[in-house]
Amino acid sequence: MSDTPDTRLWAEFAAICDCGGRQSGTASERAAVALLDRLGRAATGVAPQVLETAYDGWRAIEASVTDAAGQVLPATALLRSAPTPDDGLALELIDLGRGTAADFAAQAGAIAGRAVMVRHELMFCADTVHRRLKYGWALAHGAAAFIIVGPDEGSSVAGSSGRGGEAGIPAIGIAPETARQLLAGQAGPVPIRLTLLTEEAPALAPNLIFDMPGGTAESPGDRKEWVVLSAHLDGHALGESAIDNASGCAVALAVARALAPGMAERRRGLRLAFFNVEEWALTGSADYVARLSPQDRAAIALNVNLDSVAGGSRLTALTSGFAGIEPMLQGCADRVGLPLGLHRPLQRNSDHANFAEAGIPAFRLVAGFGEPEARTRHLLTRFDTRQIVAPQALEEARALAQAICETALDAPPEDAANWRA
Template identity: 45%
Template sequence: MHAFLGRLAADPGLRADFEALCDFGGRVQGTPATEAAFAWALGRMREIGPAVNEPVPYQGWTARRSAVSLPDGVALPHVPLFGSAPTGPEGVTLDVLDLGRGAPDDVAAAGEAVRGKAVLLGHEYPFAPWTIHRRFKLAAAAEAGAAACLMVQPEPGIGPVSGGANGLAVPCFGIGIEVARRIAGRRVHLALEAEAGPATSPTLVLDLPGGGEGRVVLSSHLDGHPLGESAMDNATGVVAALALARAVAPSLAECRRGLTVCIFGAEEWALSGSKTWLAEMDPARRGRFRFNLNLDSIAGHPRLTALTSGFPALGPFVRRAAEAIGAEVAIHLPFMRNSDHANFADHGIPALRLIAGFDAPEGVLRHLLTGADTRAVVPPGELKAAALTAAAILWASLTAGDEELSSFGASRGAGT
């Protein structure tokens, strides 16, 4: 392990790759810039070994034109949410109802007042046990008869928030708190011309043999959002996965199992990329996957947490691995469907997401999905420390006994 960690600590490519990936911008799936970013990542993987692209289908969506404006025509800053239903070319003018946090209980309490309105729903810190995810708020509002939904980013000076509407049958937009205050209780004009249709997402795969037939899957997602540089979410995870693969490759022959590195797309589209890749895979190949370490938003706060997907034995395993290098990792056992690890867990493969800033809403990860998610908020030392902790977990999973690793899946409990 010491040689592996030494190579990783000395690797200048970690920060250089981070800067290069951020240069592609927000990396919205299906855009030319994102295709170029995937080509760049595939080239970096091929410097390590025989990487390939295994593309998968997903339901794509493209916004042609969008507008949020006052009835007198004054345009307001906004962003359409992925997968939103269009309004038609003329748009719609609606009364605006402020539902505060916008939890399903808030929607229910408003009763018939929701019907036919454009409703304001509060965006909240996405990584905490108390979080109510955007999809639940949007779904509740649509089911109650809302004619449109606007997710409100609550911090002044940051601007609108992005995200997915995941095929909801009403138009959905992200706005900032300043816009929300301006339109609450008034009328607003909304327009969205968009089209959905079959599309294809890259899945970059690098398979590196080890001392046995099994594989540890090291994963991250490259796609992001139109605002900022998608730096924390998830340039941090992609470049760490590349650095770990470079550093561990010379040592894999002494490991009990090999390494499969996966860089997914369409993660921001309801985890579609990894879901389809795993579902359409030959079961024999999938059966060789012993463990998934998913790196997603691993910098932005100095504290790391492993979301262990309801696998109780993973927590002690991760803590021991981190302690071996003097690091600490908090554990959150209940299953959270917020990144690609969830699709591995659905197939019974022990899986965790390593994330920074869990239950720390004061940290800069509160700016995910906004224009403030840029390279400037990721200190080099924080990214390197997170990569080294991930490396310790990776090494433990590559070298653990078969009996220990197989026991993780057998112990999955009610936390799912």
């Protein structure tokens, strides 16, 4: 097994960060698509298939919140949030603390018509209550607006609002100090004014798919099979979306570069996929999987999804209920000498979920899972920049992801059949 460090890994990671936060529909995202098109061609030696995904294009024009004393404070519009009227929305705010189901139930009679405030939680813990659930409870209780407080002093917090096809309610992220100023020492209700102006228009987001066919003369039946190595290229407007997910994109490039020269000797092909609009309810990969024929789906032996692969003390594989892939993953980690956590219940927190739900063995490799103090706690804030990523962490993720891809590319059919168990 090759384990030569990749000398271009950090420079390519930094170049992706240089594009900015890469929110879909912005110049930053377009720059990243152009960069990954170029770097992907160089790494794989092939031109990408460009798969345009239709999505609900949206952008925020202005977002702010005004406290009881009339001071205007900064806010971040959550993706796809509904707008307020142009002159804002005067509301009473109540603080629901963390914003669990129990917190909503305890204040059920006080929520209708008011703005609710909840707390952002570390995303990679088994007991995390996701923002989208909290937003859904706010809607169900008749709240008029949704405010989520970020984890870091000095930064607002981004994320998707969770709004689907319905009208929805205005939804913003704010910094902890902004929350304190709005509440002024009370749990509420306190008067505020929310201003959130947005634009919506149907849009297209390109996904980039690079196919490197494999297939040896000894295994002609396997040469139509694929290992899909994926990473989402889009992010949020705050910071550089460095951990989430410049890290995964850069590592995927490095793995493809290392494996490209020997593909003719592999049983299966390697498909490098950069998915777009992941932060918009996994839309890009959902579109990709939906367009696959039953034969195409059956031909994907494994999806290796790299999302936020730096910033923790170890990597964890979220194995999406596919217990059969765990021994293979553990064996790879042992061979490269890295610890690997395994977490089996399906987590719908990245693109692997769309593969798994279509019956394709799939896992997400993620750093910082179950580690409240890990640097992954800064995701979705302005602190998710290259400064919190160690070059060594990228190199370790590269070594493990490469070992997994090598094993998956060459595994005999009877082994690959076990992955579907």
